Amino acid sequence: MKNPLSGKTIGNISRRHLLGTALAIGVVRPGWAAEPEKPKxxxxxxxxxxxxxxxxxxxxxxxxxxxxxxxxxxxxxxxxxxxxxxxxxxxxxxxxxxxxxxxxxxxxxxxxxxxxxxxxxxxxxxxxxxxxxxxxxxxxYSTVLGYRKEAFKQGHPVGWAEFWDVKKFPGRRSLRNHPVDNLEFALLADGVPADKLYPLDLDRAFRKLDEIRPHINVWWSAGAQPAQLLVDGEVDLASGWSGRFYDLVMKDAPIGIEWAGGAVKExxxxxxxxxxxxxxxxxxxxxxxxxxxxxxxxxxxxxxxxxxxxxxxxxxxxxxxxxxxxxxxAKQFFNDLTWWADNQAVALDRWNKWMLKG
Incomplete structure (x- = not known):
């Protein structure tokens, strides 16, 4: 996927603010004969x-x-x-x-x-x-690595290779029950550079997932789950949507966000x-x-x-x-959404069969 920020970052974007834009109440395009009646x-x-x-x-x-x-x-x-x-x-x-x-x-x-x-x-x-x-x-939004601070007082895993390193970073783990992001995370853990991820090598990704599978205690399916799992102490590490972690971090919950290897999408x-x-x-x-x-x-x-x-x-x-x-x-990558649109059915079918293997 092309970076939707098009090279722009918080550090270098324009500060000009167009106060009048998007306030065009009553403006009607040529295709509208008149402003339609307001619905309730x-x-x-x-x-x-x-x-x-x-x-x-x-x-x-x-x-x-x-x-x-x-x-x-x-x-x-x-x-x-x-x-x-x-x-x-x-x-x-x-x-x-x-x-x-x-x-x-x-x-x-x-x-x-x-x-x-x-x-x-x-x-x-x-x-x-x-x-x-x-x-x-x-x-x-981004799928990132969340961690429980109490479990990693001497330093938390940085990136997916360290998430896979269960000896150096022991603890209960959680990943989403879906191939999106997990395939990329597996390849990153296996040493594939972020700018060389696509097209995804499914065989290699699933081989790497085989390694971490015995150490995944919860396969989450709802967006609110991973952050709550961390707060409740049910797991020590979890992938999750950054906004769900953010919501609890801003409320001083004892969890942290690691951005390395985050998967960004529009x-x-x-x-x-x-x-x-x-x-x-x-x-x-x-x-x-x-x-x-x-x-x-x-x-x-x-x-x-x-x-x-x-x-x-x-x-x-x-x-x-x-x-x-x-x-x-700078630590994250953008998912190639076109690749996923073309290949999601195949990837999801393979994921579901992989999950059924038990």
């Missing part, structure tokens, strides 16, 4: 949990205040359900979250309405994202094809594009938005824990 509600689907809490604080409340339309939130983000809705013509969502390689898939399948760039201002986004046709680039929002209120869906995404609103989301959850003016509004205490902090970003 707008349904926004997301991954739920702490993500939904942050979305409401940063975007839902402001959209409701600005337009008088109540936002109804649903979860989880579900590509299969999106496909079924579009196929049936009964589309329940006005906007939905689409993460990682699923964005490539749903765009290919024609499941989305195009973005209206006369409403959604992407002018202060990285160059390679400004002309996105269907996917609104909400943020980036997280998008989009309008399902056949959505009932497409104009107001565009207006909602326009609110999501604003730097000040994105900063509220980032402060709440640690997933940085991609408006380049974001840093101007982020709380200083948050910056060391941002995926896009130059120090952190």
């Amino acid at each position: 509600t707008l349904v926004v689907n997301s991954s739920g949990g702490v993500v939904n809490r942050a979305l409401r604080k940063a975007f839902f409340t402001e959209f409701e205040r600005r337009y008088g339309i109540r936002v109804i939130d649903t979860s989880p983000a579900d590509t299969a359900k999106l496909r079924a809705m579009v196929a049936s013509g009964n589309v329940e969502w006005d906007v939905t979250e689409i993460a990682g390689q699923d964005g490539v898939l749903v765009e290919r399948l024609g499941l989305l309405e195009p973005l209206d760039h006369s409403i959604i201002d992407l002018s202060r986004f990285p160059e390679n994202l400004k002309k996105n046709k269907f996917l609104f680039p909400r943020s980036v 997280s998008d929002f989009a309008i399902p094809k056949g959505a009932k209120h497409p104009y107001w869906s565009q207006k909602f995404l326009a609110v999501m594009a604003e730097a000040e609103r994105q900063a509220i989301y980032t402060n709440e959850l640690g997933y940085p938005g991609l408006n380049l003016d974001l840093v101007k509004f982020v709380e200083p205490k948050v910056v060391p824990l941002l995926i896009t902090n130059p120090v952190n970003l």
